Amino acid sequence: MARQLRPEELDFVATAPVRMVFERDTAAPPDRVFHALASDVSGWAEWFPGVTSIEPLDEGAGRDVRLWGGGRFRETVLAAKEPEVYAYRVDVTNAPGVRALVEEWRLAPAGTGTRVRWTFATDGTALFRAVVRAARPGLGRSFRDAVAALDRRLAAR
Template sequence: MEPDFAESAPVRLVFTAEVRADPAAVYRALAEDVEGWPGWFTAVTSARPTRDGGGREVRLRGGARFQETIVSARPRERYAYRVDETNAPGVRAMLEEWRLSPAGSGTRVRWTMAVDGAAPVRLLMGFAKPAVGRAFRDAVRRLDRRLGSPAT
């Protein structure tokens, strides 16, 4: 699966928010401090880098597990990973992309969850969009507080 799946997937959930930290600090939290994710994204119960940083293993509340491969890591701009293995039934393909861009004195964060799966998965993703959006907004607020000071 190529990184452009984020733009072409049958189901795309896209959310944006702004933080005070600069893009470099946000990128470090996303890509370099993988084990720190549970401290700001409460849906994540554990995360750890694998394959010398080329992959990730992530566990979510509710028991979902993911083995992922990093498909794009452009500091201060983009961090994306595809799901190679999951215990979530019916998921055929999944990719998540974080895009960062300067916004005022901080960073605009855009998160895309791109999914293909059986009809029940596609339907469930549509129903889950409001809850996933709340989880994203809460996570970004926590990340903003965790990163602390405004961009300089």
């Protein structure tokens, strides 16, 4: 059953009750990483574990995301400032317990490559918050695997 979430803005990444930040460097320069995040939206399914499909909506202003196991998210893009930041919020989901969710990808030059910082900011029921906190190691591993796969994908192009 799809549920409408609280429509948080970008500042939620600093104030969310549950906030996780992960970083990893890539060999690809920031403009190529940004393009993969913001322009090649359907390509996420090839490098981000758990994503089965992402389709852009409303000429890139939103996204429809499907995950392994049946999870679904309808998102609104909050920021797409090339090559520094790409962020979105979840507006509608079938995930239980979540009340608000914003993700931010910040890119910064790191030598000839890019430092990728992903902030996962969320709120929900007490049980949801506890489960998400317990899932931190898995989210971190998923992020690291995703950035490594993205780096390989960009190197092959």
